Structures are given as structure tokens and as C-alpha cells.
Amino acid sequence: MPTISISEHIIRRLKEIGIDTIFGVPGDYNMPFLDIIEDDPKLTWGNNTNELNASYAADGYARIRGAGALVTTFGVGELSAMNGIAGSYSEMLPVIHIVGTPATASQDARAMLHHSLGNGDFDVFHRMSAMITAASAQLTMDNAITEIDRVIQTAFTRKRTGYIGIPIDLMTAQVDAPQIQELDLKPTKNSDEAQSVALKQILQEIQDAKHPAIVIDGCILRHRLEKEATAFVERSGFPTFAAPMGKGAIDESLVNYRGIYSGNVSLEGINKEIEQADLLIELGSIKSDFNTGNFSYGLDKTKTISLHSFKTVIYHAEYPGVGMNELLPLLTKSLPEKMSSIQFEPRVKPAAIDDSTTEITHNYLWNKVPEFIQSDSVVVADTGTAEFGIFNMESPKRTTFISQILWGSIGYSVGSAVGAAMADRNRKVYLFVGDGSFQLTAQEVSVFLRHGLTPVIFLLNNDGYLIEKLIHGPDRAYNNFQMWEYNQTLKYFGGYLENNKCKSLIGLESKVSTRQEFEDTMKQVNQEPNKIHFIEVIMPQFDAPRELSLLVGSSENR
Structure with missing residues (x-):
């Protein structure tokens, strides 16, 4: 044998x-x-x-x-x-x-x-x-x-x-080692009888609804069902939103895509659109606090259909073992060939850039940075201001967004960006990490260099743990730490040492504090796509994305 x-x-x-x-x-x-x-x-x-x-x-x-x-x-x-x-x-x-x-x-x-x-x-x-x-x-x-x-x-x-x-x-x-069979990696097959009942009921509810809406969430990404979700969104024509954990699961250029929905943290106008719905179809929902605007998400339960990974819930009725891997394509195929056409108002957008200052504020950064991010990229954002900043950032085509909205471990993004860059060297990685988070896992920059990886690293320097300061103790010493010379990071981690045989080509190591400096730097970054770049972005100490401020304000008693 x-x-x-x-x-x-x-x-x-x-x-x-x-x-x-x-x-x-x-x-x-x-x-x-x-x-x-x-x-x-x-x-x-x-x-x-x-x-x-x-x-x-x-x-x-x-x-x-x-x-x-x-x-x-x-x-x-x-x-x-x-x-x-x-x-x-x-x-x-x-x-x-x-x-x-x-x-x-x-x-x-x-x-x-x-x-x-x-x-x-x-x-x-x-x-x-x-x-x-x-x-x-x-x-x-x-x-x-x-x-x-x-x-x-x-x-x-x-x-x-x-x-x-x-x-x-x-x-x-x-x-x-007898003849080894391949692993069975296919999802568990749904019960035909239960699935048939669930499908019939869902189609009936869709037919009866006057204003159905769709919310795409994180489990669509986990089960790699982006194509299936897109097919359903396009075929139905229903207004479609993504939860924060589902950002990137759906093409944001689709005519019926309406924006990010996270309960009371959503942009003004999005909640009004959701409230008009008489049926909410959730695909892969994850009902965590940060993902739902501290649980302010959703319609009355009697108006919600949820397709989950391993079950389907229609209002109060649960269908165990009827997973969306099999049900979602079947549902799309079963929709009427001609769905009613919906005329959409202009999509709700974040507030335009405030030109009253030259500082690099979050309002400016998340409006401006998509202009410099190429399609087919990976955007990695750490827990804190960056994670909330990307909620409503315009998404370049085929962009994957990585953040830890549920677990929320600060410093996660640096190592995660290494893994993402190793997973597909043909995709550009853009890493957004706060100064506090960076100090936990900065060593992993040396791994970028060792493997010849070429991310663009944005170090958002607001001099302290801003998310913690917003939650409690804005003037407390425990929310501050030693300032580093961040724009020397690539040098310190051996980017120029000749005896490091496997290394990235070194691009910019810059510190920018004005909008013009940022834009000039990004133009140069895009002229050198085969290099690793480290951009220290100086931001006002207590400036935060609107979404983070709203979430913190709604969680004071939690």
C-alpha cells in the first residue's frame, strides 16, 4: 500500500x-x-x-x-x-x-x-x-x-x-495512504421539499410587495456569492443597499444600488428610502452592533426575508437547512422575466468637501482618495477612523474592502494587508491605518519588504487613540502614546539595506499635512505603481468620520 x-x-x-x-x-x-x-x-x-x-x-x-x-x-x-x-x-x-x-x-x-x-x-x-x-x-x-x-x-x-x-x-x-478522494467542499444540499416551500412563499411575498428593497451583507462575501447576488439585484431591479460588512459585494455603479445602510449611522436620506420599503430582502445579514448602527437597522420583523448561509427566515418562519448558496440562484431564475421598472431619484451622497480649510480632514480624505485608487484593488482599513471612513467612500470598480467590523482588533490591518497582498500580487493594496493601531503591528512592514510587496500605506496620524477618546476620556493620558517618526518606517525596517536580498522597490516616504501636499504626493504614487509607498497623513486631533461620531453618540449607554 x-x-x-x-x-x-x-x-x-x-x-x-x-x-x-x-x-x-x-x-x-x-x-x-x-x-x-x-x-x-x-x-x-x-x-x-x-x-x-x-x-x-x-x-x-x-x-x-x-x-x-x-x-x-x-x-x-x-x-x-x-x-x-x-x-x-x-x-x-x-x-x-x-x-x-x-x-x-x-x-x-x-x-x-x-x-x-x-x-x-x-x-x-x-x-x-x-x-x-x-x-x-x-x-x-x-x-x-x-x-x-x-x-x-x-x-x-x-x-x-x-x-x-x-x-x-x-x-x-x-x-x-489508500486512494485518497478529494475533499467534499460543496455546500450541504438543501432539502428539496423545504426549499420548494420557501421559494414559493418568497415569490408570493415579492409579488405582493409594492416597494421591496434588498440589503447585501458580509456572508455574501464569505461564501463568495457576489456574482449570484449581483444577478439577483440586476434581475429584480429592486433598490439595493449594502451593509458595512457587505461593502464591495455589489457593483456600486449599478443603477439600482443606493448606498450603505447601517441604521441610524446611514447617510441622511438612506433611512427614508428604507422606511418606504414594505419588504426587506436580506442576503447574508450579520446583525452586529457596528454593522447595524447599534441595532437601529431594519424594518419590523414581519416585513423581512433573510437568506442566510445555512437557513432561510421568512418573517417569523424559519427554514433550517435551506441555505442561500442554492436558493439564491434559484430565486433569481424564478423571478418574472419582466419586473416592474423603478425610476430612481439621484443617489444619496456624502457631504461634499468643505473648502473652508486646507487641513486633511476626514470629510476631505474619503471624498478625495477614490480618485487615486485604481480598479481591481484591495482597500484594507483598521478599526477606528479608517474603518468608518470607508463606509461611504466611493468604490472603484471591483474593489475588495477588508476591515474587522465585528471583531474589531486594532492593529489587524497591517498583517491582514500582508496576507491580501500575498494572496493576489496582481492587485494593488491600499492600507489605511491609524497611528495607534500601527504601533501594535508595525513590524509587519518588514514582511512587505521581504516579499517584494508594493502596497500604498496611509498612516493616519491624529496623535492618539481617537476612537477611544470619542468614547471616553478625551483628555486622559492613557489615550495617548509616544510619537514616532512614521515617515522613516521603510528605512528603519531595512528597505535600503543591500543585504536584504528579497525586497520591495522603495517609493515615497512622505509626511503630508495639507490637501495640496496630499494630492501632489498621490499623483507621484500613481506614477510609480511598482513600488511600496508610505504616506504619513497629518489630521486634526479630534476630527472623525461622520459615521463614527454618530455611532459613538448612540452607544454611550451600552
Whole structure:
């Protein structure tokens, strides 16, 4: 019977779900596995600066490629990554966390090894991770093949994280490999009977409605149903909105696209349009606080139909197991060939640029920056002002937006941008990160440079944790930190050192404080698309996007 090493089987399965880059940090319990990654000509080792950043990178990679993976070492490494893994679980991303653990004999002997708690319990960290994964396993010689397949298949189909612990002595161990079938990565098939009933009811409600509307949300992106959602929007002709977590899931140039809907945080006029609807059709909704304007989103429940990942809800009736992967295309196909034509008023837009100052305000920045972002790009925004600034930013065609609206871990964006850039080198990455968030994960700039990546990094410098100041303690010392010479970042991280063989071409390292400086800088950036650029943008200390100010104001008692 043919054999295969356990590590090689893991690699085979990761490739099967579209992974060609594996992130992580070396540790003495995972190095034999890293040898196999490095020796594989079809794989790239992410070589991150720490495990937390590696988990963020795997998350960003998964948002572009559909799945991600990272490798850490037992105890100290895996615990450092758990914040990022929890974020991927929360935001429904299939990230596979592979952990190199001590040798089987040492675990059986309950030896007092480094990186352990010294109590002989070698399963404690696996038990922790099991709480933030859809599937987890500790591999043995007997269960390795079946458990690897179970964890990866479950994580991928359920759009959640997975955990695989592999003892160091098993990494190169050979196991029997009968004819291995491909993983079953297709969504679970809907019940024909339940789906037929749900479809008939939805079509009847659409026929009876006089003013139906559609809201596109984040699960459309997670299940990669953008084409199916677009087909439904175009065929129906209904006014269509996107929730913040669904930004980028629908082409904003469509005639019936009306803007971002987030309850009371929406632009003035959008709520009025929603209130006119007598039927709200939600596609992939995620009802988190920041995504719904502190739960001010929606119509009366009796007027809402929700197509979810694994169920459908029509008013108060629930259809478990009727998922939108199968139902949504069927619904589109079943719509009448000639839908009634709707005449739309001009789309509600953010406030025009205020010309009373030359400062780079949020009102100016988010109105102006789309002029410099090319189509087919990736925009990554950190928790804070940037995350809220992109809500109503005009979206260049085929732009993917990445932010952590539900989990909200500051510093996430830097590592995530590394992963997004590695996932598709043909797409330009634009990273918007606040000065406070940047100080948490700045080391990952060196990974951009090492891999020859060429993002445009905007460091939004408002001298402190502005989102925290808006929530509480605007004058408190704990909301401030040491100022850095941010515009020297690429130099400090070795961008000009000759002995760094794998490095990006260095573009601009600029500090801009006026609108003219910003525009002149961006013109030069666009003339050098093959280089990495770092732009420190000086902003008024307490200036914030309108959406953030409204959200904070509505959450004072939460």
C-alpha cells in the first residue's frame, strides 16, 4: 500500500482549498513541518514577525483566496495567535491553524517541557482553541489522515477556523495512504421539499410587495456569492443597499444600488428610502452592533426575508437547512422575466468637501482618495477612523474592502494587508491605518519588504487613540502614546539595506499635512505603481468620520 508523510498530507489538503502561502513563525516544535513547506516549489513561507501578525495575515489572505493557514509552535506561539484566530472565527473565515507540539513520548510521560505549563497537561491549549474553531484535532499515527480531512473540510464548508496539533515526531512519519478522494467542499444540499416551500412563499411575498428593497451583507462575501447576488439585484431591479460588512459585494455603479445602510449611522436620506420599503430582502445579514448602527437597522420583523448561509427566515418562519448558496440562484431564475421598472431619484451622497480649510480632514480624505485608487484593488482599513471612513467612500470598480467590523482588533490591518497582498500580487493594496493601531503591528512592514510587496500605506496620524477618546476620556493620558517618526518606517525596517536580498522597490516616504501636499504626493504614487509607498497623513486631533461620531453618540449607554 502506498504511504505518505503526515505533513505532506496536510500540505496536499491545504493546496486543495487554494492555499499557496502559509504564514507563521518558526519554533522548535514545528521546524520539520517548515522544512517541507520551504522545499515545496509551489508554496511560499510567510515568515511573519510574530504569531499574532501571522494570524492576521492568514485572515487577510483568506478574504481574497477563500481560505488561509498559519503554523505556530506549541504554547507560546499558538497562544500569541489566538486573538487573530478568534477574529477569523468571529468574522467567518476558514483559517487553518497548524501547531507543532512536543513529541508523543514526552507528552505520554507528562514531561516538564519548555513552553508547557509544567503540569504535564499537553492538551490544555488545544482545549482552549477548540472553543474558537469549528473543528480541532490532535493527530496520532492512527487518526492523522481522517482527522486532517475532517478539520479542513469542516472549516472550509462552515467558513470558520480549524485547529490541527501535530507532534514533532509525527511530522515526517509515513502512514498508509489508500486512494485518497478529494475533499467534499460543496455546500450541504438543501432539502428539496423545504426549499420548494420557501421559494414559493418568497415569490408570493415579492409579488405582493409594492416597494421591496434588498440589503447585501458580509456572508455574501464569505461564501463568495457576489456574482449570484449581483444577478439577483440586476434581475429584480429592486433598490439595493449594502451593509458595512457587505461593502464591495455589489457593483456600486449599478443603477439600482443606493448606498450603505447601517441604521441610524446611514447617510441622511438612506433611512427614508428604507422606511418606504414594505419588504426587506436580506442576503447574508450579520446583525452586529457596528454593522447595524447599534441595532437601529431594519424594518419590523414581519416585513423581512433573510437568506442566510445555512437557513432561510421568512418573517417569523424559519427554514433550517435551506441555505442561500442554492436558493439564491434559484430565486433569481424564478423571478418574472419582466419586473416592474423603478425610476430612481439621484443617489444619496456624502457631504461634499468643505473648502473652508486646507487641513486633511476626514470629510476631505474619503471624498478625495477614490480618485487615486485604481480598479481591481484591495482597500484594507483598521478599526477606528479608517474603518468608518470607508463606509461611504466611493468604490472603484471591483474593489475588495477588508476591515474587522465585528471583531474589531486594532492593529489587524497591517498583517491582514500582508496576507491580501500575498494572496493576489496582481492587485494593488491600499492600507489605511491609524497611528495607534500601527504601533501594535508595525513590524509587519518588514514582511512587505521581504516579499517584494508594493502596497500604498496611509498612516493616519491624529496623535492618539481617537476612537477611544470619542468614547471616553478625551483628555486622559492613557489615550495617548509616544510619537514616532512614521515617515522613516521603510528605512528603519531595512528597505535600503543591500543585504536584504528579497525586497520591495522603495517609493515615497512622505509626511503630508495639507490637501495640496496630499494630492501632489498621490499623483507621484500613481506614477510609480511598482513600488511600496508610505504616506504619513497629518489630521486634526479630534476630527472623525461622520459615521463614527454618530455611532459613538448612540452607544454611550451600552
